[in-house]
Structures are given as structure tokens and as C-alpha cells.
Amino acid sequence: MVIADTSVWIPFFNRPDSPEKTALDMLIDADEVGLVGVVLAELLQGCRTPTERTTLSESLLALRYYEVTQSTWLRTGDLSAHLLRKGVTLPLSDVLIAALAIEHECRVYSLDAHFKKITGVHLYVPASA
Numbered sequence: 001m002v003i004a005d006t007s008v009w010i011p012f013f014n015r016p017d018s019p020e021k022t023a024l025d026m027l028i029d030a031d032e033v034g035l036v037g038v039v040l041a042e043l044l045q046g047c048r049t050p051t052e053r054t055t056l057s058e059s060l061l062a063l064r065y066y067e068v069t070q071s072t073w074l075r076t077g078d079l080s081a082h083l084l085r086k087g088v089t090l091p092l093s094d095v096l097i098a099a100l101a102i103e104h105e106c107r108v109y110s111l112d113a114h115f116k117k118i119t120g121v122h123l124y125v126p127a128s129a
Contacts, residue, residue: 001034001104001105002034002108003036003097003101005039005097005108005112009043012024022126024109026126034064034106037067040057066104072099075103076098079098083095094110094114094115098120101121107124108122108124
């Protein structure tokens with residue numbers, strides 16, 4: 001399974017000829033994409049109309065969903081503390097995505113290079129990349 005970060009969903013929805021669209025289409029067809037709440041919220045905040053919001057949420061809610069639990073928050077805090085001790089500050093939302101990916105043994109598909117800095121995260125790299 002692959003958790004797709006917001007940075008990948010944006011070109012998926014906005015650029016039909018993007019490599020991200022191609023890669024995510026293949027993952028969706030194979031039922032290999034998971035959704036997390038923070039990504040859903042980030043994408044919904046960018047909707048400009050109620051129709052866009054409805055279309056987006058209906059598309060995304062068809063995906064497998066990974067819920068945040070207390071143990072997820074504990075892992076998120078531990079990961080963030082570990083990074084801070086190394087002098088690395090990352091957005092908490094991305095550390096939360098990383099914690100969910102580790103917890104559910106998923107890879108992360110992101111255009112943000114900072115996921116490489118998080119110990120235990122396995123990245124998804126499309127075959128064409």
C-alpha cells in the first residue's frame with residue numbers, strides 16, 4: 001500500500017498529463033492507495049466551490065482510509081523529537097503521515113524530499129521516475 005501525500009494529489013487533480021496522475025491512476029486501479037485525514041483536509045481546504053468539494057471528497061472517500069490513534073500520535077511525537085534532536089524540523093502533518101505509513105507498513109508517495117529524512121519511512125518511486 002502507498003499513502004499519497006498532498007504534493008502528489010495536487011498535480012493528479014490539476015494536470016491530467018502529469019507523471020503523478022499516471023502513477024496514481026495505476027495505484028488506484030490496483031487498489032494500492034491509502035488516504036489519511038490530514039491529506040484529505042489539506043485537499044478539501046483548496047476547493048473553490050461546493051461542487052468541487054463534493055467531487056473531490058467522493059473520489060477520495062472511495063480509497064482505503066487509515067485512522068489516527070493514540071499510538072499514532074505517540075509515534076508522531078517520537079519521530080518528531082528524534083528529528084529535532086538531529087536539528088531537523090519538519091511540518092507535523094508530514095511527520096504524522098510518516099507515522100501512519102510506518103504503523104500500517106505503507107510506502108509514502110510524495111514530491112517533498114524531506115520524507116527521506118524520517119527514519120523508517122519507505123518511499124514509493126513510480127517505475128517511470
